[in-house]
Amino acid sequence: MNMATGFDRRHPRGVILIRLLVTVWLLVLTGILLAYSYPGWALLTLAGAVVNFAWAYRIYRAAKH
DSSP, X not given: OOOOOHHHHHOHHHHHHHHHHHHXXXXXXHHHHHHTTOHHHHHHHHHHHHHXXXXXXXXXXXXXX
């Protein structure tokens, strides 16, 4: 299934860059939440980071072909 939208196809570099920056921020936020003993919220942000990274990879693959 192709998950790239019209904007993703026209500007794949920018979309991938933003998604990777958001992924890094979510991973930093996960670390902060774990440091303050909020494992539930940390798991939620970690799941968001994984989904965001996967979506960036799918956009990369769709733009490559």
